[in-house]
Amino acid sequence: MSNVLAILQRVLVNYFYRINTGFFLLVFFIMFGIPVNVAEFHLSLADGIIKNPSFLAVVMLVWFLYNGRCIDYVVKQLRHPQQQFLYCLHNVPYIRCYTYLLFVQLMVYVPVLLYAGFIVVVAVRGQYFISAAEVILFNAAIVCVTPVIYTRVLQRQQFAHITLPSLKTRLAKPLFSLPLYHTWHNRKQMLFMSKLFSLFLLYIFIKLYHPDHYDIRPVLLCFMVAAAANSALLLEMKDFEDWFLQMQRNFPFTVTRRAGKSLLAIIVLLLPELLFVWKGYPLYFSVSDYAQIFLVGVGFLSLCYALLFTGDTTMEAFMRMVFAILIVLFFIILYNPGILLGMALLALAFGLYASYYYDFEREE
């Protein structure tokens, strides 16, 4: 049994954390990097969750969505041609097969279980036993039911897997839009979670921050963090270009045209965040301020994207680069550089892109 678990750990669990490193690093950064007093912040958060049923419902929804991401990943892996050898588990008794996949579920769901455990401890110590029971029952149900789905998939039983609706209309697909279509078609959960997370950050900021005088800097900083939430999507788009759009290197385009195509994709990617901020702050800022916010966001992501051409990189290394840039920009924004920052970021991004585009080679 331990041999099977070791194989499942390697082919399903480890790969899950490898491809989601960016997501986990970002969540970790938001949850443990930004708060000044981490312990106090999390105790207050847990306190709010157990005392407010609506808040608890929102948290459960987030856990449910995270589990949706886990299901999507495991189901796709089980159906992947490379993992066809796992079909041999079909021959073991149902209970044992279920136990194997329960192990997989526990391992991919463990981040939620750890935080849920912390909330339960806080609830029990505060004598909020009903909230504690709700958290335990909710997660127990998720942990027990989800492996049933995996088992059915592994045994090739007919099952309508969970996916978001497809865009059936045949819209024009210009070259710049193909990486975005790819995220829509093949990385729906990643796209959905990234957007949900970045818009949630902006929503919280808009709700909590009510300036009594004009100052664009806090909004700029928040918009940068929201833009950073899209960085995992950038790597996904780059991977897609490397594997499926290799032929575009054989297209007679100038490097400026190629850079323009990537810039357009990034602008479209960030449009929801801009619209959100626009609707959130209609009073204090002029149109040029929104242009500045958007320019900085687009410049920041363009720079991150251009850095992907300087060498073949992993998600983990890329996220470290993104955070390093974020920290540097954090200090630059404090000095209120105005529109120059966005323009400088775009110029730097283009310089890197033009210098490295034709020299980039993926290490296969």
Next chain:
Amino acid sequence: MLHFENVQKDYGAYTALTINSFVLNDGVVWLRGENGSGKTTLLKMIAGLLPFKGDITINNAFSIKKQRRQFIKLVNYAETEPLYPGFLTAKELVKLYCHAKDGNMQETENLLQQLHVFDAYKKPLAAYSSGMIKKLSIALAFIGSPKWILLDEPLVTVDVASVEIICSLIEQKHSAGTSFLITSHQPFYSGGVSFTSSLLAEGQTIKNAAI
């Protein structure tokens, strides 16, 4: 004519290809060599898909390093195992190629009809078999006005009837002035393609060889 000057391709510390000075004359050239001898690497370098040291010029006019856009416009390439986005239809891909390579959609559609893949023209590529994808990639390599068409293992996964059609397309295009550099482990049918010369990829370089 393709002129290679001090060309070197490294994969990390491993040197895959070294071509000090070599002229590849126009024609239909058969590039042969064992697995791992650098055939695909050579084609990808000429097609602009891989970076390398040195330079390649076409017709003594355009250098891939200095006039990349003009060079690439004259070179088309079909991969051994082409990968395309599964959500695109063949029609969308043909449109994209025709836009990029100044090609004619009607001509490509006729080509796809000859290769018996036109019935699935408006279907997403995810629904295509590997043979259909291969035929599509060959049709895409004929788009525009290339001086050179590079075909990497064009017969792999292709049905027998289509092999004859592909050979005849190569002959027709060559008669119209386009040169071909073709790798193939399978022998072409006698009379199918008239190779004008042959290259051998061996010992991390290329040299002329008997057909």
